[in-house]
Amino acid sequence: MSQLTHLDDQGHAHMVDVSEKAVTTREARACASIKMKPETLQMIVSGSHRKGDVMAVARIAGIQAAKRTSDLIPLCHPLMLSKVSVELEPDVEASLIRINTLCRLAGQTGVEMEALTAASVAALTLYDMCKAVDKGMQITDIRLLEKKGGKSGHWLAEDES
Amino acid sequence: MSQLTHLDDQGHAHMVDVSEKAVTTREARACASIKMKPETLQMIVSGSHRKGDVMAVARIAGIQAAKRTSDLIPLCHPLMLSKVSVELEPDVEASLIRINTLCRLAGQTGVEMEALTAASVAALTLYDMCKAVDKGMQITDIRLLEKKGGKSGHWLAEDES
Amino acid sequence: MSQLTHLDDQGHAHMVDVSEKAVTTREARACASIKMKPETLQMIVSGSHRKGDVMAVARIAGIQAAKRTSDLIPLCHPLMLSKVSVELEPDVEASLIRINTLCRLAGQTGVEMEALTAASVAALTLYDMCKAVDKGMQITDIRLLEKKGGKSGHWLAEDES
């Protein structure tokens, strides 16, 4: 039967032993969305200069957060990401910005948490930059899209297959 | 007309000047939810020992993340939180755990981002602890519930009023 | 004759070159104790809820501190821990809580400092949580119990053999 691996026999939190796991290329893709008022989205996407910096700040915040994941999530292993990308795509019709992240490394643990953390922090950064005009924004749909590598193999979210 | 205050006249990101703002007591409440399979939720809520540590790890991760907000969100001001709480409430019917956070300080800037960051990281930590059994969990509904203090005054989410 | 390896020929601090060292599995166990009044210990160990969170907070603080060792101890090498555990054991007779830590990795340097840092910070966290009722608590007996792997081989504290 499957278990909560981050707890030992007594139910105590510990950092799982991965020292016997193989070093393989591991990759994860995740996403997040931030819903906002149409006029807030309009303010971000209009004007090339403005758009540039709002999007760039969120992208960079996401990349840096991926690198700090083991510092933020108590039982995550420290690891050396070999690639991180954070893409932001405005969806005017749905009045939201969709964030897609990708993390990769050659290592002993998966990078799902890194991809999810990058997406979350990029979304929070967008909230921060627009909160003066729209406090009701909502961050939603943070989830794993795909995971490759490691013993558990390939995993794909249902709507991605 | 309102503006994106984190960008200067040329659209460049900067950290807004708050040196002239009054020092007042400021407070923010935020929330997040993480949806999971019923059997995953069951695993967390059954067994007092287990529940203790899973919930405690998420709570502490959220509290610590609130303190690191200005390090994660590029244009946030550093500040000295005087209170942080993170509450987790399982909702068996909806098959999710709801996270409620509260941040407070006497200072020159609001603490919305701190409350939202605490909620997000607590949710990510729950994902991390349960991902071995349920990769399809989804973090959703991260938003501000209430904000008090400062020049912009009291703000309440529509469904909270 | 043996030397203080962290100083160069001129007595200047430097970070020792480990680039030629073999990557092997390395492990260290350390301990710490925190002595307190009997009634303070009683307050922690009685009541399952309370005990849960006090112990959990200390455990998690210790695990996270292990990951930050190279940030805290100036001449420590950054490394990627593959396992950390922090166990707390109340000893009612001696009126103390004993902390036992274990760190492991496959790498080029030992993990003694990580195990010692985890034990120290877990003890400091217990102090923090109980200081409102007992300022005279004393942290003592922080030391290495065992070290495995690497060129210097197996080392065992005298009272452990």
Add this chain to the structure above:
Amino acid sequence: MSQLTHLDDQGHAHMVDVSEKAVTTREARACASIKMKPETLQMIVSGSHRKGDVMAVARIAGIQAAKRTSDLIPLCHPLMLSKVSVELEPDVEASLIRINTLCRLAGQTGVEMEALTAASVAALTLYDMCKAVDKGMQITDIRLLEKKGGKSGHWLAEDES
């Protein structure tokens, strides 16, 4: 009856509300000792150059750790230290180095944890610098010596009065 203030009514960890506490000058003194072989101590205290850097590294590590206390100890409040000092005193007769720390600030919370953390990390840094020659060193007697300021007033360790 006194309580563990870091736990709420349900026994859940939280960061205590200090927003109503007065801003006063607060000060704390703490200590730690590290016992070592006589020949290890001799190696540190002989040779002015060597001594300089070993002692300086430990002093600086202690000062920096004081500034990071709220990042290390989960329920500590972030605060702005206005003074930190870390003094190291070799005691050849007892074959140990004694560390004395002092922290001060004008703020809403005490600085006991900062003084204790500085002492602990200075001791760990000495261990790190000497571990190549003496793995059996023991860090001991980490405790608060004095606390001034704040509602709870003056507190002095018994052997300090």
Add this chain to the structure above:
Amino acid sequence: MSQLTHLDDQGHAHMVDVSEKAVTTREARACASIKMKPETLQMIVSGSHRKGDVMAVARIAGIQAAKRTSDLIPLCHPLMLSKVSVELEPDVEASLIRINTLCRLAGQTGVEMEALTAASVAALTLYDMCKAVDKGMQITDIRLLEKKGGKSGHWLAEDES
């Protein structure tokens, strides 16, 4: 006669006591320059998209570094910046990018180090982004331009007056 205030009577490093200093508005401006090949500069300034992100990444890195100054510079006091700006200005004739920073706060210590750190890290970030095409870039002329507030009063670099 003036003294190196960061050393005590015995020449030991310590964090200077500022607890008696007045809380006043303090401000500092600093600069840095990074010299590069004309074709490297051309690559950055041509193409609006590219320019946007290169400049934005450097700006954000500088702002974040200002916030981490007390973590990087061992004897700096932690403080709460109320404003940070980092401006980059390409000088095609001199084949360099000039960086101008401004930091402000109401506090007990000056913010010179924060302004200088922001300028340095923004320059390092430009180096990082362009090093694949130009390893010979040189960062130069990092210095304080102006300092206002505090007991030592107004200071202006000679060529600024």
Add this chain to the structure above:
Amino acid sequence: MSQLTHLDDQGHAHMVDVSEKAVTTREARACASIKMKPETLQMIVSGSHRKGDVMAVARIAGIQAAKRTSDLIPLCHPLMLSKVSVELEPDVEASLIRINTLCRLAGQTGVEMEALTAASVAALTLYDMCKAVDKGMQITDIRLLEKKGGKSGHWLAEDES
């Protein structure tokens, strides 16, 4: 034609994929200089005690900064340095202190940024320690001296060959 590798096809910042790069020994040497008044330099170099701690603090700050490079420079990869050294050499005639740094690791990315960051932060730390007596100090000549290892091979600054 060569490109700014840290930008993707659309000019967006990302962390370059190094997962296919070979793990080889990589090394970088960098330098920085800080110019000051002759009497400031005199104050540092005279008196063995003083010199000891001023130089030691700068050395340690440089070493620690090298370890935090990926946290400071947004698109740098996290990596595990196997050696860092920071040497400071007063040049009385030119009235400056010259800083030389060396970083090494076995990994998939070069360590130029680590060597440059160590040099910059060591120089900033010297500025901090002497700013009470000399605000006009200037940090200059931060540049790469040599780079070994990796696909791009050996690179030597012109005046070093």
